[in-house]
Each structure stands twice: as C-alpha cells, then as structure tokens.
Amino acid sequence: MLIGGEWVEAAGGETFETIDPFKGEAWARLPRGRADDAERAVAAARAAMAGPWGRMSASERGLLMFRLADLIARDAEHLARVEVRDNGKLINEMRAQVRYLPQYFRYFGGLADKIEGAVLPIDKADTFNYTSHEPLGVCVAITAWNSPLLLAVNKLAPGLAAGNTFVLKPSEFTSASSLELGRLFEEAGFPPGVFNVVTGFGVEVGAPLVDHPHVAKVAFTGSEGGGQAINEKAARGLKHVTLELGGKSANIVFADADLDNAVKGAVSGIFAATGQTCVAGSRLLVQNSIYDAFVDRLVAFASTARIGDPQSETTQVGPVTTPPQYRKILDYIDIAKAEGAVCRLGGRPATGAECGRGQFVEPTIFTEVDNRMRIAQEEVFGPVLSCIRFEDDDEAVAIANDSLYGLAAGIWTRDLRRAIALPRRLQVGIVWVNMYRAVSYMSPFGGYKRSGLGRENGMDAVREYLQTKSVWVSTAAETPDPFSIR
Structure with missing residues (x-):
C-alpha cells in the first residue's frame, strides 16, 4: 500500500487475492489493511496538509496535476489493461476512459489558482470584510469496482485542486489500478502523504477511515446501502459527504x-x-x-x-x-x-x-x-x-x-x-x-433522491471540497460600545 510516500505491507501482514473475472482465477495478491493501516494513512495525509502541500501555492499544485496528467497519458494502455484484468470490462471502454483521465487533471489543475474569494460591500462603517475559500483537510475516497480509476479521479482531481489530501480505499474486488496510479503520483513529484492508497475490505479498513476524527470529508461511489451506512457514520462526526449511488434510469x-x-x-x-x-x-x-x-x-x-x-x-x-x-x-x-x-x-x-x-x-x-x-x-x-x-x-x-x-x-x-x-x-x-451515457469533466454529475448527495465534475465539484471563511477588519480609530453587538 502507499502510505506517506512509502510502499508498505499491511500492519498485520495479511493479504488477499483479486480475481480475473474472465479467467476465473486469482491474478494478484494485495495487502489486507485494517484499522492500524487506516490510522497510518490518515496521519500521513494530515501531516502533508500541515507540511509542503499545505504551504504550496495553488499554481504549484496545478503544475503537479499537469505533470500527473502527462504520466497517465503516457501509461494509459498499461492502466487500461490492468483495469480489464481486474474488473472484466471491455478493453475499448477502459482504454477510452483512461485516455480521458488526463483531461480531468488538466481541467482541475487549471482551476486550482482560480478559486477566488470576494470583498463584500459590508453594511458596517469603518469595516473591511472579505471571504476566502479553503480546503476541508483530509478526505477519504471510497470507490466501486466497476470503473475504479474514473471514479477515483472524479474525486481526486477537484479535491486536490482545492488543496486537500486524500486516502483512497478502492473496492476489494478491483484495487490493482489504484496502486498503479499511486506510482504515478510519486513520479509526478507530489509530496509524501498527499495521496495514500489502502487496500482491503469495507468493514475492516473502510469503516475506520470513515470514523476517523481527523477525516473531514468522505466521497463515496457505490451501492445505495453502502452510501446510507457511510452517511450515517459520517454524520456522527459531522463530516462532509459526497455520495454517488444507484439508479434506475x-x-x-x-x-x-x-x-x-x-x-x-x-x-x-x-x-x-x-x-x-x-x-x-x-x-x-x-x-x-x-x-x-x-x-x-x-x-x-x-x-x-x-x-x-x-x-x-x-x-x-x-x-x-x-x-x-x-x-x-x-x-x-x-x-x-x-x-x-x-x-x-x-x-x-x-x-x-x-x-x-x-x-x-x-x-x-x-x-x-x-x-x-x-x-x-x-x-x-x-x-x-x-x-x-x-x-x-x-x-x-x-x-x-x-x-x-x-x-x-x-x-x-x-x-x-x-x-x-x-x-x-x-x-x-x-x-x-438523443444521446446516452456521455460524461465530461466539465459537466456536473450526480443525482436526486436516493441516487446520492452532492456533485462530481465541473466547478460544482470543486465547491464540494472547499469551506468559506469570512474575515472582518476594523479600520475604526476607536472601538465602540463593547456591550452592544456591532
């Protein structure tokens, strides 16, 4: 697993197999993470927020995302083949998806230094008021098995542009491509801990991630039942959530x-x-x-x-x-x-x-x-x-x-x-x-009712990973009556 810039085994030394759906046989062995691994990953992501990533300018973050986009484009065929081996979807479909992923990082990388606050014409005399938009902090992304890389990038690209760090927990059925993506994050030069990947089962490592007190947001794609359980857990910690769930379109x-x-x-x-x-x-x-x-x-x-x-x-x-x-x-x-x-x-x-x-x-x-x-x-x-x-x-x-x-x-x-x-x-x-099943990094994606909460893609997605701060500065020469609200 990738934790804090290091490739590590699960703390307990356990592993599990992943199956090729076409051949019906195991083709890879992965670390079986548990609560200790969740703790390590969140700590690494939190340290990155307080370290080089948190001090980096928005333009510098965007440049790293551009570099990552180039590496994904370079390795698109390899990543597509890994996805097909792991989830059994068609090579033509997976190749098209992976070749499209660089556009996500280029689009959101370009937005990174265009997240602007505002100066408000406040109705208080001798007062200067402005707003800024800041990252939430450590985010957990949990993805389904049907399109692992696309679903991960839907979360990572806007979240990184907004300045957050991530722990990715892919489906236990299809984790291999997420680990391959981690190698490209390393090669692109992202500081250690900005992107972490823990593999394993939902109850054993996913639940501890959602419960962790230092996780600010959970972004999940999967079943309605899984989304409901995650939402209930996240609500106990008053965490932000994005849920992309089922449909009956x-x-x-x-x-x-x-x-x-x-x-x-x-x-x-x-x-x-x-x-x-x-x-x-x-x-x-x-x-x-x-x-x-x-x-x-x-x-x-x-x-x-x-x-x-x-x-x-x-x-x-x-x-x-x-x-x-x-x-x-x-x-x-x-x-x-x-x-x-x-x-x-x-x-x-x-x-x-x-x-x-x-x-x-x-x-x-x-x-x-x-x-x-x-x-x-x-x-x-x-x-x-x-x-x-x-x-x-x-x-x-x-x-x-x-x-x-x-x-x-x-x-x-x-x-x-x-x-x-x-x-x-x-x-x-x-x-x-007069068309069906088209998606774009520029257009918001999400549903009504039990199909989920929040939006992925487009500017709406960046807003899902930001919080707004209001700053008040007095320019008055003398403070007025301290016993009365201004």
Missing part, C-alpha cells in the same frame, strides 16, 4: 424519434459495460404506438452483441465483475419471470467457449413490464432491460419519476419543444436528449 423513446439511433441508445444504455454502471438506462419507456415494432428492432440488434474475452477488440459484452453480482443478476431475472414479465431475449447465463471460465449473463430484454414490478423499481446492475409502455408525455414523465432513484434519464425525440420542456419535469440530475 428511464430511457424514453417517443414515436417521432429517429428509431435507428434510439435502438443504439437503448443498447448503449443497458448492455454497454455489461449494464454495470450507475447510469444504466435499465427502464426503456416506449410510446405505445411504436412499442411492438421498436422492441422487435431492438431485440434483433441486441441479439448480435458479441460476448467474450474483454481483452479482445471485437468483444461487445464482457463478464460480470464479481461472483455476488453475478448471482444477484440471475436472481432478478428469476424474479422478473415470476412477476409475469415476458423474456424476449436472453434470460440465462452465457456458457459458450468464448466465455472462458468467466461469469457471463446473456443480454436480457423483458417486455410487458409494469413499473410497479421489482424488476422496474430495484437496481439490478447488469445487462437486464425492462420495456414499459406509455401513451403520452404526461404518462412518460409520471412513470420516469415513479422511482426511489433520480440519477439520469434519456429522451429520444425530434420535437424541439419536448426536448426542452421534458428535462425540467424529470426528477433526475442528468438528462441526455
């Missing part, structure tokens, strides 16, 4: 849409990344007048998806990353069938020779789904699509908003009025119109 297709593009958008929304993404368009709402024809077209297109080795350039659907998630997806397929949904495609494990010894689920499409069914209300996090009918705009909005979640939505239409009016009515943090 509605991808809405109107009769006037470009149907070829809408089919591609539906496939992108649910079968890309094997459906293992928080923004998955897992509820496909299709206007009743085109429902049957559209579903036929969708099933025909989705049935051509190529399943196989995620390291292959031609594979389109890879394995499920973890054994528990694989079992969960299959359980939900059984639940959908029991509820009366009609399985038009897939609905089974994929077991052909192209699947190796990995855990694959066939791309699955259910029709005649009612929005009250569990398959339409609960997050599956896999390649399972629920197709739901609607009549008009009002019913589409009502169905889309009838969810505990509110992360994202898609709208497919040629109607300009609808394209502008409907996003205002949808209770979600992200709306795509």
Whole structure:
C-alpha cells in the first residue's frame, strides 16, 4: 500500500487475492489493511496538509496535476489493461476512459489558482470584510469496482485542486489500478502523504477511515446501502459527504424519434459495460404506438452483441465483475419471470467457449413490464432491460419519476419543444436528449433522491471540497460600545 510516500505491507501482514473475472482465477495478491493501516494513512495525509502541500501555492499544485496528467497519458494502455484484468470490462471502454483521465487533471489543475474569494460591500462603517475559500483537510475516497480509476479521479482531481489530501480505499474486488496510479503520483513529484492508497475490505479498513476524527470529508461511489451506512457514520462526526449511488434510469423513446439511433441508445444504455454502471438506462419507456415494432428492432440488434474475452477488440459484452453480482443478476431475472414479465431475449447465463471460465449473463430484454414490478423499481446492475409502455408525455414523465432513484434519464425525440420542456419535469440530475451515457469533466454529475448527495465534475465539484471563511477588519480609530453587538 502507499502510505506517506512509502510502499508498505499491511500492519498485520495479511493479504488477499483479486480475481480475473474472465479467467476465473486469482491474478494478484494485495495487502489486507485494517484499522492500524487506516490510522497510518490518515496521519500521513494530515501531516502533508500541515507540511509542503499545505504551504504550496495553488499554481504549484496545478503544475503537479499537469505533470500527473502527462504520466497517465503516457501509461494509459498499461492502466487500461490492468483495469480489464481486474474488473472484466471491455478493453475499448477502459482504454477510452483512461485516455480521458488526463483531461480531468488538466481541467482541475487549471482551476486550482482560480478559486477566488470576494470583498463584500459590508453594511458596517469603518469595516473591511472579505471571504476566502479553503480546503476541508483530509478526505477519504471510497470507490466501486466497476470503473475504479474514473471514479477515483472524479474525486481526486477537484479535491486536490482545492488543496486537500486524500486516502483512497478502492473496492476489494478491483484495487490493482489504484496502486498503479499511486506510482504515478510519486513520479509526478507530489509530496509524501498527499495521496495514500489502502487496500482491503469495507468493514475492516473502510469503516475506520470513515470514523476517523481527523477525516473531514468522505466521497463515496457505490451501492445505495453502502452510501446510507457511510452517511450515517459520517454524520456522527459531522463530516462532509459526497455520495454517488444507484439508479434506475428511464430511457424514453417517443414515436417521432429517429428509431435507428434510439435502438443504439437503448443498447448503449443497458448492455454497454455489461449494464454495470450507475447510469444504466435499465427502464426503456416506449410510446405505445411504436412499442411492438421498436422492441422487435431492438431485440434483433441486441441479439448480435458479441460476448467474450474483454481483452479482445471485437468483444461487445464482457463478464460480470464479481461472483455476488453475478448471482444477484440471475436472481432478478428469476424474479422478473415470476412477476409475469415476458423474456424476449436472453434470460440465462452465457456458457459458450468464448466465455472462458468467466461469469457471463446473456443480454436480457423483458417486455410487458409494469413499473410497479421489482424488476422496474430495484437496481439490478447488469445487462437486464425492462420495456414499459406509455401513451403520452404526461404518462412518460409520471412513470420516469415513479422511482426511489433520480440519477439520469434519456429522451429520444425530434420535437424541439419536448426536448426542452421534458428535462425540467424529470426528477433526475442528468438528462441526455438523443444521446446516452456521455460524461465530461466539465459537466456536473450526480443525482436526486436516493441516487446520492452532492456533485462530481465541473466547478460544482470543486465547491464540494472547499469551506468559506469570512474575515472582518476594523479600520475604526476607536472601538465602540463593547456591550452592544456591532
């Protein structure tokens, strides 16, 4: 693990294995951190805040981030291959993600010395008042297993620009790439302790990090249950939190849409990344007048998806990353069938020779789904699509908003009025119109309701890592009545 600029074993000497989801075998051994390691990492991050990093100018911090961006760009292929080995997502997807990460550090590195306070025209005579924005301090980032580096950088880039230090606890299923990132932090010249990586399990090392009295903020991406537990723990210490949680996003297709593009958008929304993404368009709402024809077209297109080795350039659907998630997806397929949904495609494990010894689920499409069914209300996090009918705009909005979640939505239409009016009515943090599953370091990312708290990306993300100070300076020659508030 990387703690205080040194590569160390877990204090207790324990290790655990990480599994290649395609080959079904262990490929790396990692330190199994516990409370002692959490303590060491927080102490190192705290020392860095009080040391060289805390004394560094904002412009100097930005230059280090630019240097890190160049190193990530240099090693992008290696980092992408490590991610694929660890989480089983497609090489084309991981390569595109990692090659995009330098832009995060360049964008936020450029913002580092543009965080400005203000001079206020205060209503008190003989008084000068100004504000400044300062870092929170030691931040803990806890990431999910589906896109480890992207999820980490979503937190690190704005947080470092704001002047904070970090302890990163990646998912125990996918920790290898985070350790590789730590080596690049070292090479870029970040002071020891600015970025620390501890590996292990949530209860054993994640919980002590969240509980630590010297941690100012916890930024988490993961399940709703995990986010709720972290929020409750953080609240006891009055810590800042950013929670990027689950979704049950509605991808809405109107009769006037470009149907070829809408089919591609539906496939992108649910079968890309094997459906293992928080923004998955897992509820496909299709206007009743085109429902049957559209579903036929969708099933025909989705049935051509190529399943196989995620390291292959031609594979389109890879394995499920973890054994528990694989079992969960299959359980939900059984639940959908029991509820009366009609399985038009897939609905089974994929077991052909192209699947190796990995855990694959066939791309699955259910029709005649009612929005009250569990398959339409609960997050599956896999390649399972629920197709739901609607009549008009009002019913589409009502169905889309009838969810505990509110992360994202898609709208497919040629109607300009609808394209502008409907996003205002949808209770979600992200709306795509005639596109799906696009992200940018410049645009805020986050959800409503049970999809989380706070925002990542864009200027909104920097604000999540700052606190505001108000400074009052008297210019009066004589202090007025000390027994009365000024």
